[in-house]
Amino acid sequence: MQTPTQNQDELRELYRDLILDHARSPRHFGKLESATHCAEGINPLCGDKLKMYFQIDANQEIRDAKFEGSGCAISVASASLLTETVIGLRTDNAIDYFTEFVTLLGGEPAAKETAAAKVDLGKLKALAGVREFPSRVKCATLAWHALNSAIQQHSTPVSTE
Incomplete structure (x- = not known):
């Protein structure tokens, strides 16, 4: 029987493999x-x-x-996971994912995001460990802020600074 620590280590390994893939x-x-x-997004x-493209x-x-x-x-893994996640979603649901993801990583979402319904982040939880490295949170959320900007049709590039 495995200990909780062994289970956490295995989960971390799976998440690392997913990010690397x-x-x-x-x-x-x-x-x-x-x-x-x-x-x-810069x-x-x-x-x-990154430049994010969406057909809506x-x-x-x-x-x-x-x-x-x-x-x-x-940042590349996060953008890749984002594209897999949002295809087929309505834009309001995509914004809910943006909100939950940014919140998961300890960031402050912008605009409407305070009243968002909970969504199941699924594979996106693989990036949760990034919050232990504050300078890397911006890497993980860059594509997501670009998604939000694209949906809102803002014309200026999103910057993490």
Whole structure:
């Protein structure tokens, strides 16, 4: 029988493997030619620079999502996981995920996010360990702030500073 510490170590290992997998082989990487919404995100501290693309239909459903750019393993993995998560969601549900994710990492979400309903973050919980490294939280949340900016149709790039 395993101890709680052994179980936590195994879970941490699984989460690390998931992050590395998404960093090495990001899903939905590239420019989305049919994008209706997009936003740039810049993290000057780490050098991360991402551009998030979303195809949002008339019913406010995210039909497709992609990203391009470069960054550390955490920012790339987070962007990859974001695209997997939001495809098929309505924009208001995507904002709920943004809120929960930023809150999970100990950050302060911007705008409407205080009354968001709880959502199951699923695989996104793999990035929860980042909160132990405050300078890396900005890497993990960069794509999510860009998602929020794209949905709100803000024209200026999002910066973590």
